[in-house]
Each structure stands twice: as C-alpha cells, then as structure tokens.
C-alpha cells in the first residue's frame with residue numbers, strides 16, 4: 001500500500017516510515033518539521049507542509065495517490081497544553097479537521113490516528129481498558145478525545161474507516177541506533193534520564209515524590225516505539241475487513257515508577273544517576289497503565305519488547321551517538 005504519513009519526520013512517525021518500507025509499503029511524508037527531523041527519513045518523499053494549510057494538504061493528495069493515511073501530527077506536551085490550550089485545539093483539532101476534509105475530497109477512506117492515554121484523565125481502575133470513562137484533565141488529552149469523536153461522526157456520515165491507537169508512553173528507539181527520540185526542549189523522562197548520564201541538559205529532576213504510589217513517583221506504562229509501529233500495520237490490515245471507527249489502547253500492561261525507570265537506566269548504562277526531587281508537574285496523573293487485551297484479540301497485535309531494561313537499552317544506543 002501507499003501511505004501518507006502525516007508527522008512522519010517525528011519520533012514515532014519516523015519509526016513508522018521505516019516499518020512501512022521494511023514491510024514492502026510505500027510512504028509519503030507530510031510534515032511541517034516543527035518538531036520533526038528530515039535526517040530521520042533520508043531519501044524518502046517529504047512534502048513540507050502544515051495541516052492547517054488546506055491547500056498544501058489538497059495538493060499532497062493530488063500529487064500522491066495514497067491508499068490510506070497515518071496521522072502522527074500533534075502538539076503533545078501535557079504541561080504546555082495547560083498554559084497554551086488554544087494552540088493545542090488549533091493544531092490537534094482544527095488541523096485534523098482539515099486532514100479529514102482533504103481525505104474526503106481525495107476519496108481516501110482509511111485513517112490510523114495517534115491518540116493517547118491522556119484522554120482517560122485520572123484512572124478509576126488499576127489498568128485502563130477501552131471501557132474506562134474518558135475524562136481528560138488537560139487540554140492535550142481533550143484535543144485528542146475531540147478527534148476521536150470526529151472520527152466516529154465521519155464514520156457514520158462519510159463512511160471513513162479509522163483505527164485510533166491510544167498509546168501510553170512511547171519509549172525506546174530502533175535497535176539499529178540511527179533514529180530515535182529527539183525533542184527540543186526534551187520533556188520526556190527516558191531521554192532526560194539518558195541525557196543526564198551523558199552530561200547533557202540542566203540536570204535530572206523527578207517531578208513529584210508525594211503521589212499515592214509505592215515510592216511516591218508517577219507510574220507509567222512504557223511501550224517500545226517499534227511495538228507501536230507494528231500495531232499500525234495490524235490496523236491497516238484490520239481496516240480492510242472492518243468499516244467504522246475503532247479504538248484500541250496500546251501499552252505493555254505493566255507500570256514503572258519514575259524511580260524504577262532511573263534504576264533500570266543505571267543497570268543499562270552502568271552509571272550512577274543523580275537527580276533532584278522537584279514539585280509535581282501540572283496535569284500529570286499518578287498512574288497510567290494500559291490493558292491492551294482488545295488490541296491483542298482483535299488486531300492480532302503482540303508487543304515484542306516487554307522489559308524496561310530492554311527498552312532503555314535501545315534508547316541508550318541512540319542517545320550515546322545521537323545524530324540529530
């Protein structure tokens with residue numbers, strides 16, 4: 001298949017492009033490079049454009065006859081969304097609306113959408129499955145939930161087929177070590193932990209040590225980026241046989257606290273990692289752990305990277321020799 005990968009120069013999108021090509025598909029990347037890196041998609045077709053620019057989108061569909069779209073574009077920082085909500089609704093909601101319009105005009109009827117655990121808000125159960133109430137506590141999560149609603153409406157009104165994949169915490173890098181996670185500024189835990197080992201950044205901070213968890217720090221479900229991309233391949237297959245809008249939670253089903261992540265990074269790097277205890281970060285729920293039983297059963301998806309050390313080892317390989 002030929003796939004338009006919106007946000008394909010970003011962290012997860014660039015891994016997706018690699019997986020598509022490795023599996024015999026063709027990828028065209030649409031990206032405004034606001035947080036993406038052209039170095040992560042060398043030699044591949046890149047349309048540099050913005051989802052908010054309807055004309056650029058329409059042209060992309062005119063020039064490239066694609067079978068489906070994968071949509072990774074977003075502003076995606078929880079704390080930034082608390083201080084700049086309008087920017088989040090504009091990019092994530094209005095931008096996606098433009099994309100849906102352009103797809104409709106071009107007659108492309110299959111979409112895989114990147115959603116997030118942040119749509120659920122404060123967890124009301126130990127593990128979060130698809131029946132969990134969706135009550136986001138930050139504008140980032142709210143913007144993604146709005147898109148999920150738009151996709152359900154587009155399915156009934158226009159026959160759009162979609163699979164929404166709600167990632168928990170994406171982590172790790174391709175084992176080859178030549179693409180990986182690189183955000184500026186970097187706010188994510190694992191890159192910050194590894195950067196601190198390399199003496200980069202302003203020193204590692206642990207945000208919140210008074211959460212109602214075993215060691216007082218936030219617990220998250222870290223899922224390897226290549227396990228996310230394999231789920232997208234399953235989603236493409238799924239849409240061949242299923243109409244409608246479908247949503248799946250993607251995680252390992254296992255929570256790790258911030259301190260456990262630091263301990264794992266110490267084992268992998270062999271370094272002693274110093275950190276400062278800092279106040280809680282706005283918008284962070286205490287615990288987010290996924291049940292991915294539905295994805296396993298209905299998509300036939302099986303994550304390969306289940307251990308934290310194994311995931312961090314792939315990220316470490318990238319960070320030691322970071323190329324962009």
Ligand SMILES: NC(=O)c1ccc[n+]([C@@H]2O[C@H](COP(=O)([O-])OP(=O)(O)OC[C@H]3O[C@@H](n4cnc5c(N)ncnc54)[C@H](O)[C@@H]3O)[C@@H](O)[C@H]2O)c1
Pocket residue numbers: 006007008009010011012013030031032033034035036037049050051052071072073074075076091095114115116117166167168169170171
């Ligand atoms: N990283 C995570 O842990 C995580 C977890 C849950 C969900 N997600 C979602 O997965 C997706 C990818 O996340 P990521 O970590 O790879 O982010 P990223 O910032 O690395 O990638 C996003 C890409 O989209 C591009 N982009 C953003 N807005 C655009 C626009 N208006 N027009 C064109 N291009 C645009 C950026 O330049 C970038 O290349 C996002 O939708 C994010 O919300 C990420």
Ligand SMILES: O=c1ccn([C@@H]2O[C@H](COP(=O)(O)OP(=O)(O)O[C@H]3O[C@H](CO)[C@@H](O)[C@H](O)[C@H]3O)[C@@H](O)[C@H]2O)c(=O)[nH]1
Pocket residue numbers: 076077078116117118167168169170187188189190192204205206207208218219220258281284288
């Ligand atoms: O330098 C740091 C960075 C993070 N944290 C903590 O580590 C945990 C994980 O934070 P981070 O890596 O920033 O991820 P999240 O804020 O959990 O958000 C990620 O995971 C969400 C789903 O769970 C996605 O929606 C988001 O897009 C994605 O960024 C949180 O408790 C943070 O407070 C620190 O203590 N120090």
